[in-house]
Every structure is written in structure tokens, then in C-alpha cells.
Amino acid sequence: MLELKGISFSAEDENKEVEILNDINLKIDDRFVAVTGPNGSGKSTLAKIIAGILTPTEGRILLDGEDITDRSITERANMGISFAFQQPVRFKGITVKELLSIAAGRAATMTEICEMLSEVGLCARDYVNREVNASLSGGELKRIEIAMIMARRTKVSIFDEPEAGIDLWSFQNLIRVFEKMHEEINGSILIISHQERILNIADQIILMANGRIQKVGSKDEVMPELLGCGQPCRTLTDKL
Amino acid sequence: MDAIQQSLLEQVTGLHEIPAGAYNIRANGQMAGRNTTANIDIITKEDKSGIDIRIKPGTKSESVHIPVVLSQSGLKESVYNDFFVGENADVTIIAGCGIHNGGNAATEHSGIHRFFVEKNAKVRYVEKHYGAGDGNGERIMNPATEIHLAQGASLEMETVQIKGIDSTKRTTKAEVAEGASLIIKEKIMTHGRQYAETDFTVDMNGDDSSVNLISRSVAKEHSRQLFKSRIIGNGKCHGHSECDAIIMDEASVSAIPELTANNIEANLIHEAAIGKIAGEQLMKLMTLGLTEKEAEEQIVNGFLK
Numbered sequence: 036m037l038e039l040k041g042i043s044f045s046a047e048d049e050n051k052e053v054e055i056l057n058d059i060n061l062k063i064d065d066r067f068v069a070v071t072g073p074n075g076s077g078k079s080t081l082a083k084i085i086a087g088i089l090t091p092t093e094g095r096i097l098l099d100g101e102d103i104t105d106r107s108i109t110e111r112a113n114m115g116i117s118f119a120f121q122q123p124v125r126f127k128g129i130t131v132k133e134l135l136s137i138a139a140g141r142a143a144t145m146t147e148i149c150e151m152l153s154e155v156g157l158c159a160r161d162y163v164n165r166e167v168n169a170s171l172s173g174g175e176l177k178r179i180e181i182a183m184i185m186a187r188r189t190k191v192s193i194f195d196e197p198e199a200g201i202d203l204w205s206f207q208n209l210i211r212v213f214e215k216m217h218e219e220i221n222g223s224i225l226i227i228s229h230q231e232r233i234l235n236i237a238d239q240i241i242l243m244a245n246g247r248i249q250k251v252g253s254k255d256e257v258m259p260e261l262l263g264c265g266q267p268c269r270t271l272t273d274k275l
Numbered sequence: 276m277d278a279i280q281q282s283l284l285e286q287v288t289g290l291h292e293i294p295a296g297a298y299n300i301r302a303n304g305q306m307a308g309r310n311t312t313a314n315i316d317i318i319t320k321e322d323k324s325g326i327d328i329r330i331k332p333g334t335k336s337e338s339v340h341i342p343v344v345l346s347q348s349g350l351k352e353s354v355y356n357d358f359f360v361g362e363n364a365d366v367t368i369i370a371g372c373g374i375h376n377g378g379n380a381a382t383e384h385s386g387i388h389r390f391f392v393e394k395n396a397k398v399r400y401v402e403k404h405y406g407a408g409d410g411n412g413e414r415i416m417n418p419a420t421e422i423h424l425a426q427g428a429s430l431e432m433e434t435v436q437i438k439g440i441d442s443t444k445r446t447t448k449a450e451v452a453e454g455a456s457l458i459i460k461e462k463i464m465t466h467g468r469q470y471a472e473t474d475f476t477v478d479m480n481g482d483d484s485s486v487n488l489i490s491r492s493v494a495k496e497h498s499r500q501l502f503k504s505r506i507i508g509n510g511k512c513h514g515h516s517e518c519d520a521i522i523m524d525e526a527s528v529s530a531i532p533e534l535t536a537n538n539i540e541a542n543l544i545h546e547a548a549i550g551k552i553a554g555e556q557l558m559k560l561m562t563l564g565l566t567e568k569e570a571e572e573q574i575v576n577g578f579l580k
Contacts, residue, residue, distance in 0.1 A: 108561040128577030
């Protein structure tokens, strides 16, 4: 179980402290949790704080009761946290096979690579020796990123907008990927998403706005709030 | 050859035994072995130190190995090797130099290689430079390469210097005739207080000639690198050079590209990128369980692969 206690985060912008997260308290032990909310509500920051990429200004993070707030990215990864970036990273010279092997923690065989890539709709034959560089499209990279997280099979798997940059056909398959993961995985999947179809299959939805948690609950409880949050200013509402 | 020389030989050629085909092995300034074939002749120069390698027209799928190893501290030598590749030949040439310096005096090897590649001949040229030994003496290599490509000829050169050379100045000059193509792939890693300088000058003299220079390098610790490339397009030609460097610690890298088009149809491009390892690359690998140091190694090894 992942627990966040009083997490706040602020960053400096032109010598001014900007509050990005404010007193976030959460317990994640459901198998499939979706985090949603308007742009700028702090969803990605929350994911980065869980993975250890950002350090919270205040608050503690607990994994199965153990305080991991001061643990490094590497330590958290080895303790069972995986994080699929919203924008996957490119590596000159590192192949798909090598990256998947690093993710799996051992030299993956061709059969294993084939298994991992076919899950995300890629044929291993075409990709295994390709470099993870600019020759791959954004959608291809995104699928490889998802395959890496699946290969790790950790306690907590975080996906930051996995649907971004993926075409409609692949999106159908993506839903299936998460449904399958939902059935098989022995841990929690935390997905940041704006897609109703992903929210539909979540056990629990966390709605964020302005760096705070607005609502936690089932889809039926949260969706009405989702449409009403954010409170735009007059100029914007007049145009809507 | 002794064990040190044997190990240097393995490093620069990847060979564990005597190579197949033509070869000439030079150890501490002396010939340590030679073999010629029906199509490839190796002749010792009479006026200076070095050899002529003559490859008959039409020779296909043969290789020539000409490794050099130096294990005697303080030895300084300049070696002149000329390659004459006949029309329509298709060969692989593997050179390379390994220095083991266990003493305090500088050991220096300057290999001056000239390639005369005749019409429609095809050459793959591989050279690897390596240094070892725990002495204080510097290991210095200054390879000079001169390439003449006749009509329709092509040469692909791979040059690698990954470890142990304290100072290197690598000069490559080429002239490329009509329809000929030249590809040079360079990989360099420097560390400690090493210095590496690369200087390419390529003249594209004929229509439909092309050149592609690709340099990837990593500079660590206090090392310094200088990359200079000069591409001159004198006809309807295509030239491209790319210098991609990762800089770490206190290192310094300079890239000085120069492009000259003397013909309206000359198409010349240069790309250069120097920077540290991207933070997001390190972070991605760390979220997969690698430590920062392991992540750095993966990125550098991939980059230089």
C-alpha cells in the first residue's frame, strides 16, 4: 500500500514561491486508481514525488508502512515503484532490447521481448534491434515505455497520461492492456488520465484541482465534480 | 611476441590468433609476421619505414590486417603505409595500434596511411587505437590518413579510440571524384588529462560525390577534445558532417565546422551538439532500478557503441 501524508510541494518561479501541491493525503491500495483533473492541477508533480524525481517540501510517503520519503529514485525503483513518463526519453545507441532488459532486470530472451512488445501492439521482429532514438515516433516510444513498466511487474506502477500521443486504434488496445494488467497484477496501478474510458475501468478515481484533492471515490461519485471543477474566470466563461 | 604484445594485439584487432588472409604485424618497430595472398601483396618500403599494400583489380571479399603494437617505453616511430586498391576490388582493411607503456618515457606512434582507391573499388577500413600500462610515460598517437577516391569508388572508415591514449592528433584528408562516396565514423572517449584533436578536410571534386562524417565522443574528467571539419563542395555533391559530444566532469570540447560551396549544386550540412548527459535520461534509467553511476555507464556505452 502506498500512503501519502500531508504532501506539499512548491517551486520557485521568478523569485516567487508557487504552490503546486497542497497537503495531499492519500491511501492507495486499490488495484486500479485513476488520477484526473484539469491541466496544471498537480497530477504529474504528484507522480514525480512518488517516484522520487521531486522531493516534497513537506509530508511523508510510505510504501507498505515504510517511510520512503528520503529514499532515492533507484532505491524506490528497487522497492517496487515504476513510473512511465508522459514524455518518453530517447537514447542514442541503446536498443529496444537493451532497454527492456534493463527494465526486466535481466537479459531478456527474444521470446520474452516478443511477449512484452506484442502486449503493446508492436512486433518484436521490427523493433528489437532498433535504437530508442529519434527514428521512433512518439506513439512507438510511448508503447515501449508502457512495455517497460509491464516488464517490471512492481507493487506500484504509475503511468502519466499513457494515452497521450497514441492513435485511436492503439488506444482500444491500450485499454485492453490495462484491463489485462488489472487482472494479473499483484499491486496497484496508478494512471493519470483525462480519458473517460480509462476512468471507466478504474476502481477508484482521484480528482485533483489547484494542487489539492477535490474528491476521491467511484466514477459515479467523481464524474459530476469533474465537470464543475476549475472555476474559470469571467473572460473564459463568456467564451465557453 | 610476448604476452603484453599479444594482449595489445587482441585489443586492437579483436584477434586471438593469426588472422586469415593477408597480414603484416609490426611489434616494437620490427616485422613480427607477414602473409600475402594471390591477390594481395605486401612490400617493405626501401626509402622509409613502412609497407606498400597492393590489391589487384577485381579482388573480392578479402581482408588485410596490419596491426602495430608497441611495448617498449620511449620508442618513437613514424610509419608510412600506402594502400593501392585496384579497380572493382572489394576489401576490408583492419589497422590499429596498441601502446603499452610501463616506463617513464613517452612512447609515440605516427601512422601515415595513404589510400589510392581506383575506379568502382570498395574499401572498408577499420582502425582502433588503444593504450595501456601503468608507467608515467605518455602514450601518443598521431594518425594521418590520406584518401584518394577515383570515379565511383567508395571507402567507409571506422575509427575508434576508447582508452588510454594521452595525446592524439588525427588528421584525415580526402579527395572524392565523380560518383565516389566517403563515410567516416569516429568514436572517441577521453579521460584524465588526455587531449584528442580531429581534423578532417574533404574535397568533393566530382558530380554526385558524397561525404558523411560522423563523430561521436565522450570527454570525461579533465580531458579536452577539438573537432575540426572542413568540407569543400566543388561540384554537384552532397556533404554532411555531424559532431555529437557528451561532456562530463571538468572536460572541454570544441567543434569547429567549416563548409565551402564552390558550386551552386553543392549541398552541404553540418550538425554539432555538445552537452552533458540529459538529466531525464539518467532519471529514466534510475526509475528502472539503476544507480546514477550505472545509468551514466549505460548511456555512454550506448552512445559510443
